[in-house]
Amino acid sequence: MSTQKKYRTHIAVVASALALTGAVWGAAVLTRDDGGTPLAAGPGPRGGTSAQQDPANPAPVIPESIAHDAEAGGRTVNITIDDGPDPRWTPEVLDLLKENGVKAVFCMIGPQARAHPDLVKRVVAEGHKLCDHTMTHDTGMDKKPVAYQKRQILDAKKLIEEAAGGAKVEYYRAPGGAFTPDSRRIAAAAGMRPLGWNVDTKDFQKPGAAAIEATVRNELVNGPTILFHDGGGDRSQTVEALERVLPWLKEQGRPTGFPVRTRP
Numbered sequence: 001m002s003t004q005k006k007y008r009t010h011i012a013v014v015a016s017a018l019a020l021t022g023a024v025w026g027a028a029v030l031t032r033d034d035g036g037t038p039l040a041a042g043p044g045p046r047g048g049t050s051a052q053q054d055p056a057n058p059a060p061v062i063p064e065s066i067a068h069d070a071e072a073g074g075r076t077v078n079i080t081i082d083d084g085p086d087p088r089w090t091p092e093v094l095d096l097l098k099e100n101g102v103k104a105v106f107c108m109i110g111p112q113a114r115a116h117p118d119l120v121k122r123v124v125a126e127g128h129k130l131c132d133h134t135m136t137h138d139t140g141m142d143k144k145p146v147a148y149q150k151r152q153i154l155d156a157k158k159l160i161e162e163a164a165g166g167a168k169v170e171y172y173r174a175p176g177g178a179f180t181p182d183s184r185r186i187a188a189a190a191g192m193r194p195l196g197w198n199v200d201t202k203d204f205q206k207p208g209a210a211a212i213e214a215t216v217r218n219e220l221v222n223g224p225t226i227l228f229h230d231g232g233g234d235r236s237q238t239v240e241a242l243e244r245v246l247p248w249l250k251e252q253g254r255p256t257g258f259p260v261r262t263r264p
Contacts, residue, residue, distance in 0.1 A: 060261065060262045061262060062187075062188040062189075062191055062192065062193050062261060062262060063188060063193065063262070063263070063264050064181075064184040064185050064187075064188040064194065065184070065194065065264055066179060066184065066194045066195065066196040067171075067193050067194060067195050067196060067225075067259045067260045067261070068196045068197070068198055068223050068224075068225050068259070069223070069224065069225075069259065069260050069263075070224045070225070070257050070258070070259060070260070071257055071258050071259060071260045071261065071263075072255070072257040072258075075252075075253060075254050075255065076224060076254070076255050076256065076257040077220070077224045077225075077226060077249055077254045077255070077256050077257075078104075078105065078224050078225040078226065078256070078257065078258060078259045079097070079102060079103075079104040079105070079226055079228065079256055080104065080105045080106075080107060080131070080173070080195065080197060080225060080226065080227055080228065080259075081093060081104050081105070081106050081107065081228050081229065081230045082107040082133055082173065082227065082228070082229045082230070082231070082232075083107070083109060083112075083133065083137065083204075083229045083230065083231030083232040084106060084108055084109070084112060084116075084119070084229075084230040084231035085106070085108060085112055085113060085116045085119035085120060085123070085230065085231065086112070086116075086230055086231040086232075086235070087116055087119065088235075089230045089231065089235040089236075089238070089239065090106075090116075090119050090123075090230045090231070091119070091122075092239045093228075093230045093235075093238070093239060093242065094119075094122060094123065094126060094128075096239065096242050096243060096246060097126070097128070097242075097246070098126060099246075100246040100247060100250065102246055102249075102256045103127050103128055103129075103256055103257065103258065104128050104129075104256070105128065105129045105130075105131050105170075105171055105195070105258060105259065106123050106128055106129070106130060106131060106230070107131035107132070107133040107171070107173045107195070108120065108130065108131065108132070108133055108156075108160050109133050109134065109135070109136075109137055109156065109231065110132075110134065110135045110155055110156030110157075110158075110159035110160060111135065111136075111159065112231060113156075113159050113160040113163040113164075114159045114162070114163055116163070117162075117163035117164075117165075120160065120163040120164045121163070121164060121165055123164075124164050124165070124167040129170050129171065129258055130160055130161075130164060130167060130168070130169045130170060130171070131169065131170070131171035131172065131173050131192075131195060132153060132156045132157045132160060132169045132171070132172045132173070132187070132192055133156065133172075133173050133175065134152040134153060134156050134174070134175055135151070135152045135155050135156045135159075136152065137175040137232075138152065138175055138178075139175045139176030139178050140178065141174070141175065141178050141183070142174070142178035142179065142180045142183070146182045146186075149180065149182055149183045149186065150182075150186050153172060153183060153186050153187055153190070153192075154186070154190060157169045157172075157190060157192065168191065169191075169192055170191070170192060170193065170261060171192055171193050171194075171195040171259065171261070172184075172187035172190075172192040172193070172194055172195060173194070173195045173196075174194070177196065177197075179194060179196075193259065193260070193261040193262075195225075195259055196225065197225045197226065197227040198219070198220075198222045198223025198224060198225045198226070199215065199216060199219045199220055199222055199223070199225065199226040199227065200215075200219075200227050201215045201216060201226065201227060201228055201238075201241070202215065203228055203229055203235070203237060203238045203241065204229050204232060204233070206233075206234065206237055207237075208237060209237045209238075209240035209241040209244070210241075212237060212238065212241035212245075213241045213244045213245055213248075216241075216245050216248075217248070220254075225259055228241075228242065
């Protein structure tokens with residue numbers, strides 16, 4: 001082989017080796033961070049990679065099924081408060097919860113949350129959880145198109161979280177229980193567990209504080225999640241009933257907690 005031909009062959013081999021090295025290095029950048037942790041492929045920082053995923057702490061999977069149980073199990077009770085926040089009644093409900101050392105889930109209407117961000121922030125600051133109760137409380141939304149359901153749910157979630165200063169909405173409750181497979185799927189995909197109830201106090205009908213209290217006492221055998229309201233009208237009867245119910249629960253050895261989120 002001539003000297004010139006040998007030289008050309010050597011140059012080709014070197015170039016091929018350099019190209020292979022570059023490809024291997026590039027693949028390493030796409031699949032590992034500086035500490036050797038795998039990174040997901042896709043658009044994002046660090047030369048086309050997405051944000052780092054922590055394999056030790058994966059994002060929780062939220063079931064689409066409707067939750068009725070208490071996360072802590074046992075004799076734990078879930079207090080849930082719907083249709084607020086309301087500037088007249090929500091502060092009174094919060095005061096009672098604080099006096100009795102009770103935590104609750106507040107299922108809020110999007111525009112109400114936007115109108116009263118101070119109350120949303122107080123709910124979060126006092127250790128309660130947030131729940132999406134849609135934009136307009138349309139109890140017929142289960143008969144509406146999927147696109148409508150999606151707007152009702154996701155627009156409300158955005159308004160509530162903005163009012164809360166960034167705290168996450170962890171549950172979704174359909175108005176009047178008008179869940180659909182689509183609405184449950186939309187909520188779960190957005191990180192919100194569909195939330196039902198076991199005891200409907202029917203306080204929105206204003207049957208009297210004694211009747212509301214009696215419903216809780218009689219129907220708690222049905223399950224741990226109790227439905228009250230702090231919005232949508234005069235809630236003086238609800239406040240009066242809570243004054244009696246919360247101490248009674250404590251006397252019965254029924255602590256309060258939060259509904260399940262990640263268990264079926």
